[in-house]
Amino acid sequence: MRATLQQSIRTRWQSLATPQTQIIIGLMAPSLMVGMDHHVFGVALPTVRNHFGLDADTTAWASMIYTLPFMTLMPLYGRLGDGLGKRRLLLMGLGIFLVGTALVFSSPSLAWFMAGRVIQGIGTAGFVPLGIAIITQWFSPTERGKALGAWNSIIPLSGLVFPYFGGLLVDGLGWRAIYPPIAVMGVAALIVVRRNIPTLKQRQVNPDFLRTFDWVGVLLLSVAMTLLLFFASSRPITGVDGLQDWRLLALCLLCFAALVVWERRRRSPYINLALLRTAPFTAASLSAALRMFLMSSISFVLPLYLTDIHGVSASEIGIALALQAGMLFVVSQAGGQLADRWGSRRPVVLSMAALIALMVTMALTPAGASLWLIYLWAALHGLAIGLALAPLHRAAMQGIGHHEAGSAAGLYSMIRFAGQILGVAVAGVALQQGLAQSATPIAAYQVVFWLYAGVAVVATLISWGVAKG
Numbered sequence: 001m002r003a004t005l006q007q008s009i010r011t012r013w014q015s016l017a018t019p020q021t022q023i024i025i026g027l028m029a030p031s032l033m034v035g036m037d038h039h040v041f042g043v044a045l046p047t048v049r050n051h052f053g054l055d056a057d058t059t060a061w062a063s064m065i066y067t068l069p070f071m072t073l074m075p076l077y078g079r080l081g082d083g084l085g086k087r088r089l090l091l092m093g094l095g096i097f098l099v100g101t102a103l104v105f106s107s108p109s110l111a112w113f114m115a116g117r118v119i120q121g122i123g124t125a126g127f128v129p130l131g132i133a134i135i136t137q138w139f140s141p142t143e144r145g146k147a148l149g150a151w152n153s154i155i156p157l158s159g160l161v162f163p164y165f166g167g168l169l170v171d172g173l174g175w176r177a178i179y180p181p182i183a184v185m186g187v188a189a190l191i192v193v194r195r196n197i198p199t200l201k202q203r204q205v206n207p208d209f210l211r212t213f214d215w216v217g218v219l220l221l222s223v224a225m226t227l228l229l230f231f232a233s234s235r236p237i238t239g240v241d242g243l244q245d246w247r248l249l250a251l252c253l254l255c256f257a258a259l260v261v262w263e264r265r266r267r268s269p270y271i272n273l274a275l276l277r278t279a280p281f282t283a284a285s286l287s288a289a290l291r292m293f294l295m296s297s298i299s300f301v302l303p304l305y306l307t308d309i310h311g312v313s314a315s316e317i318g319i320a321l322a323l324q325a326g327m328l329f330v331v332s333q334a335g336g337q338l339a340d341r342w343g344s345r346r347p348v349v350l351s352m353a354a355l356i357a358l359m360v361t362m363a364l365t366p367a368g369a370s371l372w373l374i375y376l377w378a379a380l381h382g383l384a385i386g387l388a389l390a391p392l393h394r395a396a397m398q399g400i401g402h403h404e405a406g407s408a409a410g411l412y413s414m415i416r417f418a419g420q421i422l423g424v425a426v427a428g429v430a431l432q433q434g435l436a437q438s439a440t441p442i443a444a445y446q447v448v449f450w451l452y453a454g455v456a457v458v459a460t461l462i463s464w465g466v467a468k469g
Contacts, residue, residue, distance in 0.1 A: 019198065023138055024147060026196025027131045028154040029189040030094060034124050035158035037101075037182050039325060040166030042299050043318045044175040046307045051175060052110045056304075056435060058236045060428025063300055064421050065114050068229055070121035071417040072222045075271060077126030078133060078410020083209045086130045087197045091190060097123030098186045105179035128417075132409035134197065136397050142340065144397070149336025149390035156332055156386060159325020167318030217263055217270030224255035225418065232425035235432070242429030272407050283465030284396040285412050287348055289419030290459035291392065294355055294452055295385045297423035298324075301431065301448060302378065308441050309367050310374070320378045327382035328389075336390030343468045344395035351388035352460040358384060359453035367442035388463075392416075395467045426451070 041063075049059045081089050100119030107113040131151060139147045169177040230237050231248040238245050263269040276282050302324075303317045338347045358381050365373070396412040430451055434444030 020138060020143075020147070022196045023134060023198070024151055026193050027134065027151050029192035029196075030090060030124075030127050031131070031151065031154045032158050033094075033097070033182065033185040033189045034127060035155035036162045036185050037120070038155070038299075039159045039162040039321060040169075040178040040182070042303055042321055043163050043166045043314050044170045044178055045300070045303050046317070047170050047175045047314060048113075049304075052113070054110075056432040057233055057242065057428050059304070060233055060300065060424050061236055062114070062117070063424050064229060064233065064428075066117040066121040067296075067417065067421040067424065068121065068226060069118055070125045071414055071421050072225045073122060073125035074129050074413040074417065075221065075407065075410035076218055078129035078413070079213070079270060079407050081126070081130050081133060081410075082407060083213075086134055087193065089126050090130055090193050090197060093123045093126045094186055094190045094193065095123070098183060099123070101179055101183050101186065105176055105183075129409040129413040132393060132397065132413065136400065136409070141398075145336040145340035145390055145394045146333075147336075148393045149333040152336075152389050152393070153329050153332045156325040156328035156382065160322055160329060163318035163321035163325065164315060165318070167313065167315030170314040212268070214263075214266055214268065214270035217259065217266065220255055220259040220262060221271060224252055224259060225414075227252035227255060228418075229421060229425055232422055233428055235429075241433070242425070271411060272404065275404075275408055275411055278399075279465060280398065280467035281396055281400075281408070281412070283462060284344070284392050284467070285415040287352070287388070287459060287463045287466055288392045288396065288412065288416040290455060290462065291351070291385065291388055292416050292419035293423035293426075293455055294359075294459070295423070296420040297427040297448075297452060298381060300424045300427050301445070304431070305445050306371075306374065309445065310371055312371070316371075320375055323375055324378040324382035324385075327379045328386035329382075331383050331386040332389050335387045336394065338387075339391035339394050344391040344398070345463070345466045345468045347391045348388045348395070348463045348466050349460065351384050352456060352463050354384035354387075355381075355456040356453055356460060359449050359456050363446050363449035363453060365446075367440070392466070398467050 045059065045063065048054075048062055052062075054062065077089055077093070097120050100116045100121075100123060103116030103119060104113055105116075107116055132148070135144060135147050135151065166178050169181075227248050231243065231245060231252055233242045234240050234245040234248055235242055238248070259271070260273065263271050263273055276285075299321070302320060306312045306317050306320060335347050335351075358377065362377060365377075393412075397408060400408045427448060430448045431444060434447045435441065438444040438447065
């Protein structure tokens with residue numbers, strides 16, 4: 001029996017020493033840092049709102065100002081990763097993130113706080129597309145679903161612990177106290193990435209690659225996405241209510257049109273528009289965007305809902321977010337394994353249908369409902385959201401060659417996180433208008449949840465286009 005136990009331990013240790021396992025561990029390190037930042041910031045958001053005296057629209061910007069560069073620079077990291085090396089860009093991104101974290105921690109005003117959040121987003125923009133591309137390169141198609149599920153599980157796993165202890169830090173020391181632990185985690189991630197992530201070959205920076213890179217495409221896409229966000233949440237920017245400043249929408253559409261014309265004329269375009277002519281890739285990207293819309297909007301609204309309707313503390317908000325993340329962690333790996341076994345479509349459709357039921361439930365929940373009912377809802381929301389995560393990654397990269405892995409992952413990730421940032425923007429606008437027009441706060445929040453139910457219906461319909469295999 002002792003010999004059997006020793007052999008089991010030896011086998012498990014050897015499996016941890018394989019190059020593929022080391023790569024997953026190396027990719028998990030920056031993801032753990034991002035997860036920590038995401039979860040504790042969500043807990044601290046009501047306190048940040050009160051500290052700076054923000055309304056709902058501007059509170060949304062405190063979250064979105066990070067996600068805007070995080071989203072718009074994803075294709076840039078993906079394309080540069082193909083030419084300059086993915087490991088090098090991961091390390092660079094971690095360094096940039098640490099600079100932004102220091103600035104947020106020491107910010108004397110809202111402007112400095114926002115600037116630090118922008119720099120954080122610039123640093124982390126490459127983690128998702130580079131991670132997907134690295135897994136695509138180093139894992140066979142039959143292993144990718146499981147590998148993507150394992151890698152993606154680390155962010156919800158971090159949500160099991162960090163929200164509650166982040167809430168304790170905020171309750172005891174204020175919102176700034178969450179950032180020193182994040183910085184320590186960032187330094188640790190630098191060390192792990194440097195040790196664990198290999199390169200396919202030794203790369204040198206090619207001046208011709210950088211000189212001929214499609215920087216005009218980068219500029220046009222960044223401006224177009226920024227204008228789209230400004231249109232969605234325009235009141236803090238132009239003074240016009242969100243989704244009503246048509247000048248911003250016209251400029252946004254003009255930039256997108258110029259981007260399409262420019263990219264079609266490029267031999268090596270920043271955005272490979274040919275990928276969007278592939279129906280399964282487009283369906284997976286749009287489904288992922290709507291999934292992120294429904295995840296990020298709840299991450300933004302739920303802490304405010306618990307504060308405004310139930311009057312809870314930051315640590316109690318942390319419990320709700322931990323339950324949500326815990327269920328997401330439990331089911332995310334299972335979702336990848338189900339996709340490998342059944343194909344990607346079935347788990348995605350099931351996930352989206354479950355979200356319809358959950359949003360309708362919250363829209364009908366009265367203000368006097370038990371806090372434990374809200375906790376149960378948060379856990380079920382995490383389960384439904386987590387089921388589709390790895391299957392959508394798998395479906396989007398299905399049939400993509402290694403030479404296009406970075407650009408495809410970057411485009412997919414940008415579309416996906418466009419849903420995240422628009423979810424927060426629309427949530428802020430809808431909540432602000434609801435609070436202004438409704439007789440009670442609960443009525444305003446119920447309108448928001450009905451809106452989310454409609455988005456979930458659209459997501460369910462689109463998910464039928466996800467590849468079966």
